[in-house]
Amino acid sequence: EEPYTIAMALDKAGFPVERMKIDAIDVSQHSIDKAEKGFYRENSFRSEDLTFRDTYFTRSGDGYRLKRRIRKLVNFRQGNLLKDDFSQMEGGYDVVFCRNLLIYFDSEDQQEAVRRLYHLLSPDGILFVGHAEANNNVNHLFSSLRVRGTFAFSRKGDGNGLSRYNYGERFTEFEKKYAAIPSISTRLSSSALANRNEPTNRPFAAYIGPHKAGKKIDEQALVRKARRLADEGRLEEAEKICKEVVSCFSNASAYYLLGVVYEASHRQEMAESMFRKAIYLAPDHAEALVHLALHIERQGNVDEAASLRRRAERAGKGRNG
Missing domain, CATH: 1.25.40.10 (Tetratricopeptide repeat domain)
Known part of the structure; x- marks a missing residue:
């Protein structure tokens, strides 16, 4: 699950646990129930370098379970970006990852979703979207950070806040240092993973x-x-x-x-x-x-x-x- 990958990357970077808060929101309670278990089978790990698995997972039956100290860093909750009230969370996030969600909305719903994402971010926050989602609806409220290999955006109108950061150098440095942590599968089905890779x-x-x-x-x-x-x-x-x-x-x-x-x-x-x-x-x-x-x-x-x-x-x- 992507939230766990984020938690592992931050942990490896030495980010203080007390300053770390990761909220993972999904419309499906079934998906949340699976994710909270933190259990992955052998073929969920597709990287050649599996040292991260030894660090963050323990063997459990026919698979691996993510260690509790990482699992408890992620707060899962059911929610719908378009329908639920997120006003209490506005301005509270330094980073929002919204990947492969906007593509399922029509243009009107995309505009509403992007508006809500805009308000969830802090003024210096960063929005990451999927490779097929960097369209006009995103560009209306966000500006590309122009970091190669990513679709990262900052809020328009917050340029003064962003000026004290050099995102390009920060991303490049972080990528070189912590690229050893691959993304564990977002699909728990081993058959689906086999089909995905073959x-x-x-x-x-x-x-x-x-x-x-x-x-x-x-x-x-x-x-x-x-x-x-x-x-x-x-x-x-x-x-x-x-x-x-x-x-x-x-x-x-x-x-x-x-x-x-x-x-x-x-x-x-x-x-x-x-x-x-x-x-x-x-x-x-x-x-x-x-x-x-x-x-x-x-x-x-x-x-x-x-x-x-x-x-x-x-x-x-x-x-x-």
């Missing part, structure tokens, strides 16, 4: 699902399937589908998703190329424009990035209006 050998036709050979391929259905796979972390499978789609069709959505997959696997030049192809096919593709703007901004071309963001904003307004 490369697929299925032919392209197998992805078509109920369609029979010879019938017209639904390219958008394939792109949706690839997006679901990417959301589950099955990037190789998602990449394979997208490549097959773009080999047969001029599909902007497939190029965009390929860019997201390349971005998630740290192939930045290839990601930028895919976003440009998506925009060539669909000049008003708001998400591709935003992602390309982030890439260009990291390269120091602020003017071009600003131009791309303006285009994305106009595209978003046109789509919502």
Whole structure:
């Protein structure tokens, strides 16, 4: 579980326990019940270096249980970001991780969710989102911190508070020092983990699902399937589908998703190329424009990035209006 990974990273960094507070909120009580047990089977640990497992876990039956001193650092609670009242928690968080949640909302709900996340953060706080979620709704209230390999944002209007930090250097230093702690699986099912890690050998036709050979391929259905796979972390499978789609069709959505997959696997030049192809096919593709703007901004071309963001904003307004 991601909250436990955060706790282990902070512990390894020597962060004082008395200053550490980690709240983990999920809409599913069933998921919370599983997470609180802190139990993981053998194939939940995918890193080659397992020294962290010896430090933070103890053998328990056919798996491993996270040590109690780490488990008690995380406070799990059931909640719904859109429906529940979080007013008592406003301004209380230095960091908020919101990964692969916004993608399930429509534009209106995304705006409300981002607004709530904005108010949960302290003025100097940082928001982390998933690789497919850095869109106009986030950029409306947040500014990218331009840290390579992450989608980290600060609140707009709080620039004076951020000026006393150099986030780029801090992230780089932390990453080098504590990269030995990999993320333990967010999926407790061993079968799901096996499927997630094993490369697929299925032919392209197998992805078509109920369609029979010879019938017209639904390219958008394939792109949706690839997006679901990417959301589950099955990037190789998602990449394979997208490549097959773009080999047969001029599909902007497939190029965009390929860019997201390349971005998630740290192939930045290839990601930028895919976003440009998506925009060539669909000049008003708001998400591709935003992602390309982030890439260009990291390269120091602020003017071009600003131009791309303006285009994305106009595209978003046109789509919502």
